[in-house]
Amino acid sequence: MARPIKETPALHGKDARRFTERLSNPPQVSKEEVRRAQSVYQAVSQRGGIQCCN
Amino acid sequence: MLQLADCTFERLNGLLNETFDCGDIDLNEFLRDDAFPHQKELLAVTCLIRYGSDIAAYFSVLNDKISSEEFPSKSKLRVLPFSKRRYKSYPAVKLGRLAVASHFQGQDLGTQLLDYIKMWFIDRNKTGCRFITVDAYEQAVSFYERNGFIPLSEQPEDNHTKLMYFDLKPVAEQLEAL
Numbered sequence: 001m002a003r004p005i006k007e008t009p010a011l012h013g014k015d016a017r018r019f020t021e022r023l024s025n026p027p028q029v030s031k032e033e034v035r036r037a038q039s040v041y042q043a044v045s046q047r048g049g050i051q052c053c054n
Numbered sequence: 055m056l057q058l059a060d061c062t063f064e065r066l067n068g069l070l071n072e073t074f075d076c077g078d079i080d081l082n083e084f085l086r087d088d089a090f091p092h093q094k095e096l097l098a099v100t101c102l103i104r105y106g107s108d109i110a111a112y113f114s115v116l117n118d119k120i121s122s123e124e125f126p127s128k129s130k131l132r133v134l135p136f137s138k139r140r141y142k143s144y145p146a147v148k149l150g151r152l153a154v155a156s157h158f159q160g161q162d163l164g165t166q167l168l169d170y171i172k173m174w175f176i177d178r179n180k181t182g183c184r185f186i187t188v189d190a191y192e193q194a195v196s197f198y199e200r201n202g203f204i205p206l207s208e209q210p211e212d213n214h215t216k217l218m219y220f221d222l223k224p225v226a227e228q229l230e231a232l
Contacts, residue, residue: 002084005150008118008187015207016122026224034228040166041173043059050063050101
């Protein structure tokens with residue numbers, strides 16, 4: 001049997017502070033990355049996306 | 055290089071009677087034994103990615119949240135503009151499993167799949183979903199880092215996995231700017 005999917009634990013202390021800081025200063029995503037993702041998504045969607053899952 | 059656009063996507067609709075081998079016993083066993091029972095219990099949804107009749111990859115997703123004890127008091131929260139407000143918890147989707155079959159590895163399929171999943175949850179954001187979380191296997195941590203995921207905790211959960219997350223908001227904002 002495979003390992004169970006673990007729950008995401010609540011963040012405390014340093015981890016919580018770091019997470020909150022990152023919310024204010026989220027990592028930048030380049031236009032190229034977004035265009036690449038958009039093109040993959042559009043190409044798959046044009047083929048019908050996920051059968052029974054859209 | 056195999057393009058995700060050349061593949062078909064289908065939702066798992068029964069116990070798997072086909073072989074799938076990604077080189078990792080746990081990922082293989084999850085798809086064979088656990089994915090459909092999880093789906094039947096409405097705990098996780100699994101999608102198969104086929105190239106021809108072969109299963110090239112699969113992923114399983116489920117609802118999740120990121121909660122933090124670090125949040126401002128209610129009185130402070132009220133005076134902040136909406137975009138600056140911080141909440142005790144944020145809705146997320148967990149990537150419970152993602153695997154690429156051995157003979158399709160090294161063709162960037164994993165990255166294309168992550169790109170698809172990110173856009174899927176931005177475009178089909180039916181109930182609100184800010185983050186993608188993943189318990190990355192040790193050997194997959196660099197793959198997720200290359201794809202913009204950040205460790206959620208400094209301490210590893212255990213020796214096998216590292217909890218990571220990806221913020222969908224910067225992608226959504228960049229999309230609007232395109």
